[in-house]
Amino acid sequence: MSGPSESNGLAELLARLPPSFFDELAPEQRAQLWEAGHAVTWKRHPINIRFSLPWFHRNLFLTVVGGSERRSSERRAVEGRLHRLPTLGNVFFFAGVLACFYFLAMGSLILLRSFIEF
Numbered sequence: 484m485s486g487p488s489e490s491n492g493l494a495e496l497l498a499r500l501p502p503s504f505f506d507e508l509a510p511e512q513r514a515q516l517w518e519a520g521h522a523v524t525w526k527r528h529p530i531n532i533r534f535s536l537p538w539f540h541r542n543l544f545l546t547v548v549g550g551s552e553r554r555s556s557e558r559r560a561v562e563g564r565l566h567r568l569p570t571l572g573n574v575f576f577f578a579g580v581l582a583c584f585y586f587l588a589m590g591s592l593i594l595l596r597s598f599i600e601f
Contacts, residue, residue: 529550531549
C-alpha cells in the first residue's frame with residue numbers, strides 16, 4: 484500500500500542530496516533511483532498505536548506496532564545489534580509501565596476489599 488508517508492520519505496531523501504548529484508546521473512540512473520524508492524510497499528500492521536505526549540515544552544512519542552514477522556533472520560540479527568533492548572531508556576520505560584500496573588492492581592485490590600467486607 485503506497486501512501487503519503489512513502490512518497491514523503493522519498494522526497495525527503497532526495498531533498499537532502501546535493502543538487503550536483505542529479506546532474507551527474509544518466510536518465511536511466513534517475514529512472515532506476517525513482518523505481519528503487521517506490522519499490523517498497525508498506526502494508527498496514529494489525530496493531531498500530533501511535534501518539535504524542537506533551538512533556539515539559541517537548542513532545543514525546545510512543546509507537547507500538549505489531550503483526551506477523553516479515554523480516555529475514557539476517558535483518559533481525561543486524562537490527563538486534565543496532566537496537567539493543569537493555570538500554571537505560573528502555574529500563575526506565577519498563578519500570579514505569581510495571582509501576583503503573585502495580586499501582587492499578589493494588590488500587591483494585593483495595594477497592595475489592597472494601598466491597599467484600601460489606
